Structures are given as C-alpha cells and as structure tokens.
Amino acid sequence: MTLDHGDPGDAPSVPPPLTAVANAARPSAAEEARTVAAATNTGTLASLTADGAPWASFVTYGLLEGQPVLCVSRMAEHGRNLLADPRASIAVVAPDAPADPLAGARVTLAGVVEAPTGAEAEAAREAHLAAVPAAKYYIDYSDFTLWVLRVRRVRWVGGYGRMDSASAQEYAAAAPDPVIPNARRAVAHLNDDHADALLAMTRVFGGYPDATAATCERADRYGLDLRVTTPRGMVVTRVGYFSPIDSIGELRSATVELTRRAREA
Amino acid sequence: MTLDHGDPGDAPSVPPPLTAVANAARPSAAEEARTVAAATNTGTLASLTADGAPWASFVTYGLLEGQPVLCVSRMAEHGRNLLADPRASIAVVAPDAPADPLAGARVTLAGVVEAPTGAEAEAAREAHLAAVPAAKYYIDYSDFTLWVLRVRRVRWVGGYGRMDSASAQEYAAAAPDPVIPNARRAVAHLNDDHADALLAMTRVFGGYPDATAATCERADRYGLDLRVTTPRGMVVTRVGYFSPIDSIGELRSATVELTRRAREA
Numbered sequence: 001m002t003l004d005h006g007d008p009g010d011a012p013s014v015p016p017p018l019t020a021v022a023n024a025a026r027p028s029a030a031e032e033a034r035t036v037a038a039a040t041n042t043g044t045l046a047s048l049t050a051d052g053a054p055w056a057s058f059v060t061y062g063l064l065e066g067q068p069v070l071c072v073s074r075m076a077e078h079g080r081n082l083l084a085d086p087r088a089s090i091a092v093v094a095p096d097a098p099a100d101p102l103a104g105a106r107v108t109l110a111g112v113v114e115a116p117t118g119a120e121a122e123a124a125r126e127a128h129l130a131a132v133p134a135a136k137y138y139i140d141y142s143d144f145t146l147w148v149l150r151v152r153r154v155r156w157v158g159g160y161g162r163m164d165s166a167s168a169q170e171y172a173a174a175a176p177d178p179v180i181p182n183a184r185r186a187v188a189h190l191n192d193d194h195a196d197a198l199l200a201m202t203r204v205f206g207g208y209p210d211a212t213a214a215t216c217e218r219a220d221r222y223g224l225d226l227r228v229t230t231p232r233g234m235v236v237t238r239v240g241y242f243s244p245i246d247s248i249g250e251l252r253s254a255t256v257e258l259t260r261r262a263r264e265a
Numbered sequence: 266m267t268l269d270h271g272d273p274g275d276a277p278s279v280p281p282p283l284t285a286v287a288n289a290a291r292p293s294a295a296e297e298a299r300t301v302a303a304a305t306n307t308g309t310l311a312s313l314t315a316d317g318a319p320w321a322s323f324v325t326y327g328l329l330e331g332q333p334v335l336c337v338s339r340m341a342e343h344g345r346n347l348l349a350d351p352r353a354s355i356a357v358v359a360p361d362a363p364a365d366p367l368a369g370a371r372v373t374l375a376g377v378v379e380a381p382t383g384a385e386a387e388a389a390r391e392a393h394l395a396a397v398p399a400a401k402y403y404i405d406y407s408d409f410t411l412w413v414l415r416v417r418r419v420r421w422v423g424g425y426g427r428m429d430s431a432s433a434q435e436y437a438a439a440a441p442d443p444v445i446p447n448a449r450r451a452v453a454h455l456n457d458d459h460a461d462a463l464l465a466m467t468r469v470f471g472g473y474p475d476a477t478a479a480t481c482e483r484a485d486r487y488g489l490d491l492r493v494t495t496p497r498g499m500v501v502t503r504v505g506y507f508s509p510i511d512s513i514g515e516l517r518s519a520t521v522e523l524t525r526r527a528r529e530a
Contacts, residue, residue, distance in 0.1 A: 041366065042358075042366045043321075044308075044309030044311075044356045044358075045321065046309075046311035046312075046319035046321035048317075052352075053313075053352045053354070053375065054352060054353060055311055055319070055354055055375065056308075056321060056355055056373055056375075057356055057373055057420075058366075058371040060366055060367060077420060087318045087319060088319060089318070089319055089320050089321045090321055091309045091321035091322055093307075093309075101323075101397075102325060102399065106322075108342075110318065110321075132366075134365045134367065134368075155322075155342060157323070
C-alpha cells in the first residue's frame with residue numbers, strides 16, 4: 001500500500017483547536033537556524049571533488065556573525081575541494097538529539113567559502129579558536145586555511161512537519177534564541193511541579209479547552225511548545241508569553257503571568 | 266608564525282620505540298570504516314543541487330552489506346537532488362565522540378545511489394526499518410524513495426594522524442569489528458584493575474621497555490591501543506593479541522595470555 005504523504009490514512013488524526021490559539025508567536029526559521037548553528041562546534045561539510053561529485057566530511061567550526069568559520073588542511077580532501085571550487089554547504093544537527101533522530105532539529109547553511117582578509121581574518125581566527133580550543137595546535141600550520149562560509153541559503157528542519165527556509169538576509173539579521181539552550185532544567189521543573197499551570201494555560205490560551213493534560217516540550221524566547229492530551233487525541237500546541245523574553249532568568253515571571261491570567265479567565 | 270604540518274616545531278616530540286613492536290596488527294581502513302558505519306543510524310548526505318552545488322543534509326540509514334540504505338522524500342531537497350543526479354556521499358561520525366571532536370573516528374562513503382529492485386528492494390527496506398524503527402510511519406508513503414548507496418570510494422579518519430582510504434572492493438569484503446563497540450567496560454576494567462599487566466605487555470611487546478605507565482585507549486579484534494608514559498615523553502603504541510578474537514567474550518583470555526607471556530619474558 002502506498003499513501004500520499006499528505007494523506008496518512010491509518011495515522012492517528014490530529015484534533016483541531018476548539019478556540020483560537022491566543023498567541024502562536026515562535027522563532028522564525030532564521031532564528032531557529034542561528035540557534036542550531038550556535039549550539040555546537042561540529043557539522044558536516046559538503047564540497048565538490050575535482051569531477052564535481054559531492055563530498056561529505058566531518059568538520060569543526062566557529063561562528064562569525066552566524067557564518068561558519070572552518071579551518072581545514074590542504075592535505076585533506078575537503079581542503080583541496082574548497083580551494084578548487086568555493087561552493088559549499090554545512091549541515092549541523094542540534095545536540096541532545098531525541099531517540100527518533102528525525103524528530104530533532106537540524107539546519108543546512110549553503111553558500112560559498114571565502115578566505116577572510118585583514119581585520120576579518122583575525123576575527124575569524126578568534127571565532128574558530130573560541131569554538132574549537134584544540135585548533136590552537138594546528139591553526140597556524142601552513143597547510144591549514146581559514147574559510148568563512150558566506151551563507152546564501154538556509155534550510156531549517158525542526159522535526160517532523162516543522163521546516164522552513166530563510167534568506168541570507170534573514171539569517172544574517174537573526175540572533176540565536178537565548179532561552180532554548182538553557183531551558184532544559186526549567187522545562188523539567190514546569191513538567192514536574194506545575195502540570196496544573198501548564199494545563200490551565202493550554203485550556204485558556206492554547207486552543208484546547210478540553211485538554212486533560214499538557215507537557216512542555218520546549219521553551220524559547222516567545223513561548224512554550226506544549227504536548228496536549230484531549231479526549232479527541234494528542235496534539236502539539238503553542239502558548240506564547242505576553243511579551244518575548246531575553247534570558248532564561250525571565251522564564252519564571254513569563255510563565256507565572258500566563259498561569260495567573262489563565263486562572264483569572 | 267607558520268609551520269609545515271610535518272614539522273610542528275614547538276609540538277612535543279614523540280619518543281621512538283627502543284625495541285621492535287612485536288605485533289602491530291590492527292583493523293584495516295576498510296574494517297574501521299565498516300565499524301563506524303555499523304555503529305549508528307544517522308549521517309550527513311552530500312548531494313548535488315540542480316545547479317551542481319553541494320548540499321549537506323541530515324539523514325538516517327540502515328546498512329545492506331555495508332551499503333547505506335536511505336529513505337528520503339521527494340518533497341525534501343535532498344530527495345529531489347538524488348532523483349536528478351545519483352552522485353552522493355555520506356559522512357558518518359562514530360558515536361561517543363571525545364571532547365576534542367577531531368580526535369574521534371569518522372568515515373566518508375562516496376558513490377552513486379540506486380533504487381533497489383526485486384529481492385534487493387525488500388532486503389533494503391528491511392535493513393532500513395531494522396536500523397530506523399520510526400521509518401515504519403513513512404516508508405510506504407508514495408513520496409518516499411528507498412536508495413542504496415553503491416560505495417565506490419571510502420575515506421576513514423581515526424583521529425589526528427590516523428587516516429586511510431579503502432577501495433570499494435576492500436570495503437565490501439570487510440566486516441565491522443566485533444569488539445570495538447562492546448569493549449568500553451572491559452577497557453575501563455583493564456585500566457582500573459590491571460594497570461600492571463598493561464605496563465608489562467607494553468614493556469615487552471609494545472616497543473617501550475622504559476615505559477612507566479600504560480593506559481588502554483581501545484580494544485579491537487586484533488589488539489590494544491596503549492597510551493604510554495616514558496621518561497622520554499608520551500606516545501601511543503600497539504600490542505596485538507597472539508591471535509585475533511571474534512567477540513568481546515574472548516578479550517579476557519587474549520589479554521591474560523599477553524600478560525602471562527610478558528611476565529615470562
């Protein structure tokens with residue numbers, strides 16, 4: 001049996017919201033991509049071999065205003081590839097992948113590499129060393145080249161059914177989310193000790209007045225992703241804060257306000 | 266200051282062995298590559314966009330006699346890429362990477378993808394599902410294609426200064442190492458409780474009679490990688506078993522024999 005991707009047939013149906021979702025604000029694809037890129041220092045480079053075939057290779061990187069800074073040897077295949085053709089892309093997978101790998105976040109940054117010069121060369125060197133301390137042992141060897149990937153195109157995948165593209169301009173202008181990488185403990189605390197509050201905000205602001213349970217899956221600067229149980233089935237919804245936050249330290253007051261207003265409603 | 270890669274200048278010098286290394290047998294590049302490929306179910310695909318640029322993207326895979334089996338949607342960029350040009354490579358990083366990411370093992374498998382037919386299509390489907398259980402939810406959707414990467418070229422990197430290529434024939438004929446993925450606990454036990462035995466075998470069989478300490482870094486089917494302290498500096502050497510082993514269960518007798526013969530020497 002074959003099925004259209006959009007028509008899963010025997011897959012469980014997703015219950016629609018019964019009331020409007022009050023505030024569905026969430027990070028843009030560009031912000032999500034900046035967040036993934038900033039979360040680690042390793043990725044996989046795709047470069048072109050002499051005969052134009054695609055070559056995947058593990059690399060380390062730092063970031064200069066979101067642009068990956070690579071330090072690779074001309075003695076390595078990918079180093080020779082980049083010297084001959086600057087077209088490249090890098091795939092980065094967010095750390096702490098879930099058990100189902102395709103449920104996790106990843107990003108592809110595509111463009112061309114350039115050897116930075118002048119002040120940018122120094123900044124790129126510092127950016128690489130800050131992210132990859134062991135590079136101090138080889139970054140000054142004459143066979144190593146520092147490359148900045150000029151990002152022309154961005155593809156972000158947040159998991160099943162969550163994906164979008166971002167332009168070079170959007171990516172350059174975005175900032176990494178300041179909450180996502182620091183929210184693990186706070187999210188666990190919300191789930192362990194404030195299940196009633198999550199349920200209240202889901203019923204009032206999340207579009208599911210018939211919710212019987214709600215678990216927080218992620219907190220970011222705009223709000224919470226909530227996995228909701230209803231008599232009609234499971235669904236994921238969104239509860240945005242009353243205003244965006246700039247640090248993990250503001251998460252408590254943002255969720256306290258959501259809870260208070262939900263209980264007053 | 267720039268330096269030749271081969272002439273690290275201020276890097277610590279590596280003391281040469283004082284006696285012959287008795288048995289330096291170790292896995293071939295093809296065996297190492299098969300071992301890395303078999304150790305996980307995720308990698309990064311490099312494919313070609315419509316204009317021939319390299320595109321890196323996260324993928325899951327199973328293995329059919331060492332060949333990666335992908336299951337990707339035509340709705341995804343990499344799916345469209347493979348349909349238009351079958352040239353592809355996949356980079357796989359061994360799990361449990363060390364703190365310094367470039368000290369870990371990784372492999373690039375390059376070739377062309379083919380849609381398997383007949384009995385191979387069924388075997389490829391089973392291989393993918395065995396490695397990626399969640400694929401059962403989408404593998405039969407009509408927009409998904411099963412691809413087998415026909416491996417034409419293999420590049421293995423085992424860490425700093427350890428790398429080699431393998432031919433398609435060597436890769437196809439090799440088997441994953443049966444000891445490496447299962448040896449973590451046994452290696453810790455050797456280091457915790459048998460440091461004297463490791464030191465004895467290093468002095469007699471490892472080429473360093475002046476060793477003052479030896480730590481096991483890895484066990485594979487052919488022997489042990491040992492990090493050795495000498496008055497002349499630190500070095501990594503090799504102590505091979507008297508005969509290769511086929512399972513982790515044989516590691517104890519192989520190392521007991523090495524210890525006994527070292528103490529008799």
